[in-house]
Each structure stands twice: as C-alpha cells, then as structure tokens.
Amino acid sequence: MTDIALDVDAKGLRCPQPILRAKRALATLQSGQLLHVQATDNGSLQDFAAFSKQTGNALVEQYSDDAGVHHFVIRRR
Known part of the structure; x- marks a missing residue:
C-alpha cells in the first residue's frame, strides 16, 4: 500500500510491546x-x-511474509 502514513517496526518485541507501539x-x-x-x-x-475491535480502528490488512514477519495495516478511526 502506498498511502501508509507511518511505519512501526516492532520486530523482536514481545506482547504487549507491539500493541503499545x-x-x-x-x-x-x-x-x-x-x-x-x-x-x-x-x-x-x-x-x-x-x-x-476494542478501539474501533479498522484492521485493513493482515498478512505474514516468508521471513516470519507479521504485517498489520490499521486505519485510524
């Protein structure tokens, strides 16, 4: 997606750090x-x-790549 406003790299972090970031x-x-x-x-x-679901921000896309990285695209409400 080319209209991403911000990227967050939370690779290597354990729960709950990716969500907090x-x-x-x-x-x-x-x-x-x-x-x-x-x-x-x-x-x-x-x-x-x-x-x-809890915040009302839409999870627009979710996928995992071959390197084991999970990608999430979230639209701010």
Missing part, C-alpha cells in the same frame, strides 16, 4: 490515515484483531 503511533495520526506495523511475535496475530 501501535497505540502510540495511532495517536499521532489523523482520522483515516493508515499505520503499518511489523511484528514477529506470533501472539500479535490475535492481539491486533482484538485491539482493532
């Missing part, structure tokens, strides 16, 4: 802007889905 980053964005988070913690797969 995403939350901090989202606070700097305007409504509708996109945040891209990269994480390697397998727990982040469930964490980001729950985080999106």
Whole structure:
C-alpha cells in the first residue's frame, strides 16, 4: 500500500510491546490515515484483531511474509 502514513517496526518485541507501539503511533495520526506495523511475535496475530475491535480502528490488512514477519495495516478511526 502506498498511502501508509507511518511505519512501526516492532520486530523482536514481545506482547504487549507491539500493541503499545501501535497505540502510540495511532495517536499521532489523523482520522483515516493508515499505520503499518511489523511484528514477529506470533501472539500479535490475535492481539491486533482484538485491539482493532476494542478501539474501533479498522484492521485493513493482515498478512505474514516468508521471513516470519507479521504485517498489520490499521486505519485510524
């Protein structure tokens, strides 16, 4: 996606750090802007889905690459 406003590298961090970094980053964005988070913690797969539901920020895209990095694209509410 080319319209990403901010990238957060949370690779190597364990729960809850990827979510906390995403939350901090989202606070700097305007409504509708996109945040891209990269994480390697397998727990982040469930964490980001729950985080999106709880906060109302849309999880637009989620995928894992061949290197074991999980990618999350979140649209700020």
